[in-house]
Amino acid sequence: MQGVPDSFVFPADSAQFRHPAHRDGVELYRAHIVRHAFEPHAHAAFGLGAIERGVERFRLRGADHLAPPDSLVLMNPDELHTGRAETDAGWRYRMIYLDADVAAEITGEPDWWFADAVQADAARAQRVTALLERLWHAQAPLAFDGLLLALLDELAPHARRPRPATVEAAPRFERVVEFLHAHLAERLTLDRLAAVANLSPFHFLRRFRAHYHVTPQQMLMALRLQQAKRQLAAGAAPAAVAAACGLADQAHLTRAFAQRYGVTPARYQRQVQR
Incomplete structure (x- = not known):
């Protein structure tokens, strides 16, 4: 694209996406962000992942949140949020964006919902990071789908089921x-x-x-x-x-x-x- 940069303004920032060819409604993401500040945006999917190092600050549901190393980040579909580094060296993290109907099909449980966007669960966050790394490199569709189920099994304890009714109907x-x-x-x-x-x-x-x-x-x-x-x-x-x-x-x-x-x-x- 002539005249348009194909990377971040700041060389230390990087982000990558991957779609598995055989499975719709699944998007993998990994990034190291030092200087970039994400403007308000949303994903039409669950945003589930973990912080590997550094600290992220983001605004969600009208409040600021800090996600430290080895914490889980658990966002519901269509929730607008921001994102920026809280530490000088930035933060490194991995996410999976998973359509709600795909999550329901995998788990057999519709209407998952996450009340807390950040969870301090270091051991589980480390396992989630490892599973997301394996998913990124998985080439065989059967292996990928098995890892996908294992990932959602790890996150299931933090999911509320069924989704709570909206407090203020609008x-x-x-x-x-x-x-x-x-x-x-x-x-x-x-x-x-x-x-x-x-x-x-x-x-x-x-x-x-x-x-x-x-x-x-x-x-x-x-x-x-x-x-x-x-x-x-x-x-x-x-x-x-x-x-x-x-x-x-x-x-x-x-x-x-x-x-x-x-x-x-x-x-x-x-x-x-x-």
Whole structure:
């Protein structure tokens, strides 16, 4: 991509993704982040992993969290969060992003949910790190699937089943999120979103932010980048992805994608299509 860097601004930062060819709904990730700060983003999947070294600070559900070495990181689907290093040498970690229906099929238990985003469970975190390393290098589909089950067996003690009911039911905000999903490529206004919720504009803005801990614009950008990630993984050209997801151009997609996922669209596409 001419004129667009294919790596982090800071050479010490690195991130890699991998998709197993035989198993949809599974994405492996490993990274060492020193200077990069991830903007608010979400994954349409469980984000499950462990910190190998260093400390990560991230914001989730309206609160700051610290994840030290040998801790588990357990995020539910579609939870917006940030991420940055708390220590000078950064933090090294491994994650698996697993669609909820895939997790349910593997475990035989639907509606897993994680109440705590960080768990201090050093022995288990070390086993999770080792399993994620083996999954990264597994070539045989049968071996990969066996390791996948072993990984979820390790994490099962921290999962709540079934998923708890939402404390504050907000169907009008769910309608707004559905509206955002359906209009990613459009230029949306506060008045238009408030009308979907049947609230006055700034009353809607205050209540939406209080409920999701992000503004509607931050939510919209997270949803746009989620969709961009799916389309890139499916092989769509970055320029077409930018237009389909409501971003100004390919350069805008590249900046926004790298800010949230740690790699450029071109590099992500190459990694997951190997």
